[in-house]
Amino acid sequence: MSAVEQQLRDLLIAEAGDPPHRVTAEAVRRRAVRRWVAQAGAVGLAVVLAVGLGAAVTAGVLRTGTSPGGSTGQHIGPPRYYVSQTFDSRARKLVMSVRNRASGRVTAVIRAPLPGESCGQGNVGVAAADDQTFFMTCAVTKWGPGKFGPLSTPLSVKTYIYRFQVTSSGLVSGYSLVRGGVLKGMFADNIAATPDGSELAVEVTGKADTIYTNTLPGGILVINTRTGSRALWKAGPNVPGTLQYAGATDLSFTRDGRELVALEARCHRRGHRVYCNGHAEMQVRGYSPADRGGSLEGGRVLLDDSALKPPGTHLSDAFITPDGSAAAAVLLGCPPHGPCTLTVARIPIGTGGGQRVLYQVQSGSRNAGIFFRFFSADPSRRYLILDAGTSNARVNGWIDHGKLVPLSPADGNAPSYEAW
């Protein structure tokens, strides 16, 4: 090697540095399996391979790792593609597309399967399961005359839940209506899936003429996507003077689908109406067994504001890790003197352990403020997506060892939600 080449080599060595992540044999095997499954397109093959891998893991042949999200799942690298929702101001509707994580490039646009459907509406209108399977809610609403014009009041609504796949090249395939996924007279506001896609949780609101008011939500439906059976977790009767279920901000399941976990706002009621008036108490509650249904006044409290540090910090979003041992949460705090802080943290459930900060953003000053848009994760809960910001800068990306890797697409459209 000449002196010039040696000098160049030193520069290249300095430039390469040390990789931020390890690539494991297990991650590679899982990727190879996904590739085979995608190529073969055969469910049977997927089952055979999954069983083989499962057996290998059980036999201890494969190395295991622990994820920051608390999962005991394997490190498989962040998903290559994600589903992004943006609002098309010209068409005045939400557009859902698949984007490449690294480049931001749109690889596919997700179309509404039926004419007249609006897909991905609500707080969380799309949810991911393993192997790049997604579930989305689409609503068909009939409008009639109202106070604000001839077509300003919803007369009826029907929600359809679809499943689709993102292929290894970022294309969308295999739209299918989920068994038990036609919800007459109901509007879906939040959706979550178990990692294997066998169960869905959908927060639904009831009557068509009151879906956009603060009327008490209908509850949370748990749908078995194999059999189509449903169970309803519904709000209990009004008990004056108590804080009661008023709506869910985020839904999640433990890996086995046994426990449904909801970040809920709990407020006072008057009759069948909710009166939060800015005094909602946020709680993470678990309902088990998820597929049985029951009252949303029951369940167990997993986390509330009183457990957060420092005092005065509030829960803005949260979901459970697959093993149920911790919550991944977004916390907002604005102390009387000093900047506001948005913290993404892992908070152990029921062990009394301290919260672990995964990422933090601070506003420049208290007056500068801080805002939070959305928070989501892949089915392993290993890779977290955050959209938030301060008056100076917007944060949109996935959290990687305390840093935020931007996901913002090159065209600069601000997403309203992202899932992977």
Added chain:
Amino acid sequence: MAEGFAQFVAARERALQRTAYLLTGDWALAEDLVQAALARAWPRWERITRRDDPEIYVRKVLVNTWTTWTRRRWRGERPSAAVPDSPAAGDVAEEVTARVGLRGVLESLTPRQRAVLVLRVYDDLPEAQVAHMLNCAVGTVKATMSQALAKLREDPQLAGLIEQEAR
């Protein structure tokens, strides 16, 4: 087979990732690339270890996979949002300037020039092995290497460095 593959990955993944990073210029893409290359090699692992040096085989797949990726038109796009992360401590201006310069020059090379440069100079592989990995003649590797070095000399910062060293 499972054990041999796991041992290989544990031993070589960092080196492979570094090479992949120098090819892609992005750690996330580099991780993806290494996983993709290893995922291709894994089903054939027994055969590869019987007939070939597994490292050479994996590197060959890695470079070929990356070449395929570079043919896609979307390679020009980059995420663009500014992130309010904390600034690094200390004065890193000089190091950053050198790195940015090198990155810029690497990006100006064609995929094959970049691959030859990284494999020959960074991985210190002999020309014959690089030729085998890139499916081309040894003469082509020499010519490509010479073109890559000529391009590096066009960069004022690197040219200065190279000239200084040559003297």
